Amino acid sequence: MQASNVFFLLMGLATLGFYLGRGRSLALAKDLRGIRDLHSLPNYYGYYTALWCGLPALLLLCIWVVADGSVLTGVVMESLPSAELPSDSVEYTLLANKISNLSIGVLPSAGQPDFLLDAAQQLRYLTQLSSWIMAVAVLALAMVGLIWGRAAVSANFRARQRVEKVVQYALFACACLAIFTTLGIVLSVLFESLQFFKSVPVADFVLGLDWSPQTAIRADQVGSSGSFGAVPLFAGTLLVSVVAMFIAVPIGLMSAIYLAEYANRSVRAYAKPALEILAGIPTVVYGFFAALTVAPYIRDVGEGWGLSVSSESALAAGAVMGVMIIPFISSLADDVISAVPQAMRDGSLAMGATHSETIRRVVIPAALPGIVAGIMLAVSRAIGETMIVVMASGMAANLTFNPLDSVTTVTVQIVTLLTGDQEFDSPKTLAAFALGLMLFIVTLILNIVALQVVKRFREQYE
Template structure:
């Protein structure tokens, strides 16, 4: 019985446990003429939990350890000369055995044929034992839990406690996942910085991550100066914010303060549709429409412009992130208490003065959060930069020249078959660490602004 079938059976058992527990509580209440402490459904929730969750944990634990145990069992029965192979070579051999077991090919090698046969036997044995253990545990847990049901049992308190622990577990998973990502990037970056000096990486002006395989090889300098990448990232993000912040903020002010309800109900969803367009479509638009237009405009002004430029990528990226600024700003502006506006009107202020002096300052924390969210989105964008700005790591502040960004180079470094112990591949983790620190600084600034103005207007 495969994993999906077992999960489906446990879900059915969960529903069965709910109805059995609910019915059991009502029956006991009538037999003993005793009022239930909680509503019947809480007793059903308890039985449903005990009839499925413990078995589900055993199933997940089994699935996590099954592969390693089967691999160990196969390796111990291999001939001695194969057992003395390195860990990587044994891993490749096991992968070949797994592929052969999933195919209909005839295996001629005797050792591999025996290993495939042994692998299939272990898989079948593990599946049968796993199914038996899971279902026996599920039924035993259900009947044991049913024996504890009593009318005076505080089922609601227990259910709420379980829900609280479930929420804590979900929050912990999110936090631990974030911590795991951070530490994995940091550890790989430390390995990279053992090869490349930190200051050379941060302040170097030449980016050429191609390493020479031989000493006489041409074109493999292995220079890892990331300053052009960070400058290109900030340049394109700045252009995007120059486009998105005024348009998004003005759109939000108009929709929340000036537009009619009918127009708002139509314009707001249409504006938010920009966020749902795939970034590759924006990339095509930038490469086929915006970039040629900028080039032709430059030629009409006797300027020699490249077909790829930071300006084209920044403009299109700014259009893409307008909904992030507009939607969040509209929500926070609409949430400003009407009493503050009425007080401004009572003092003789006009609508525009009320917007400038009351609404915008009161909504500033939310507006700043929306702008920084849009900035983070622009910093992490890849496809638009690839198609409109190019891959040239140029250290320039001229928006009319071709540049590249950190995320584009990360994708380039990790594309194809790579060795994760080379400086070229590890450079992607160092770039990711720099990008993480950049967004962390933006979040710190956002928290500072939010706390400052929230204390002022609360």
């Protein structure tokens, strides 16, 4: 029996449990003076029974589904003749995969050695057996839970408190998922990076000036020993981000100031959402725009001036990225500028300062921590932005600070290293995780500092 069927049966049983529990409480109430003599409302007795019926069984089902495959494969592998059992762990996994593919019929059985066919046969048999045992065990547990839960129902039983406790725990578990996500990210990135740093020293990675991640497939191959010096990538990322900031910070900041301080209501009502459209456009669209419209345009203009511009220039990618970040900066700056108390403006204006002087000498300095934090968040976004640079900037790692040249970035390299065919333990693949670790650390620091600054800024004026 399939796990999904068992699941639906289980849900049915739990529903039945609800009605049984409620029915029993109502029957109890009849002998007393109605439901006011019960401790909880009848529904809570129903929920209590349903929870006893469904929860332990569901837990068992989950554990079974997760553990089932590996346990059965382990049993089958144990039963193989010891002469055929490979000692190498990679070979072992390969063989196990082969047997499981044979057993579900993905791999045709013709021409396979007999011991494999036997093992596949056994695996098929065991899988079937296991799924039946699982169905029986889960449903039996559900029945036991149902009977247990129903038996507990009595007039003085505090069902509501019990049910609410379970609800609280469930809510708490959901909130903790955020921590598990972070943990998952840190572990996955860190674990693979540590493996990478076993073959490439950290210093070579962080300080090396040469990036060419092609590793030799054959031992006697020439010229592709693979070098993993990430400095050109960091420089490229920095260059693109700086170009983006040169566009986004002045435009974003000035439009925030204009919209918050000068514009009348109707202009603000239309211009602000119109600018925020930019924030909602998917990055892949920006990438397309950068690669097919902006980059050729910049190249043509550059050639008109007699400059040699790469068709994948950092300028094009950076400029489009800057446009993407404008609304990010403008809405954050708008928030902090609006948070500056009106009394400060009034004071300055009353002293005879013009509006722009008030903004430059009073409002901006007061809002500065918030604005700086906003820019930091924007930088972190620019560093982590992927699609624009994947589509509009180059693959070759040039160590240059000329925005007209083609550069590559950390995110571009992660994508190129991890798409397409890959073997999971080659330094080439692992390098992507090391780059991911760098990216995660840098953006994390930027985010934490910026969020702290914003928080403190808010507290200051509240």
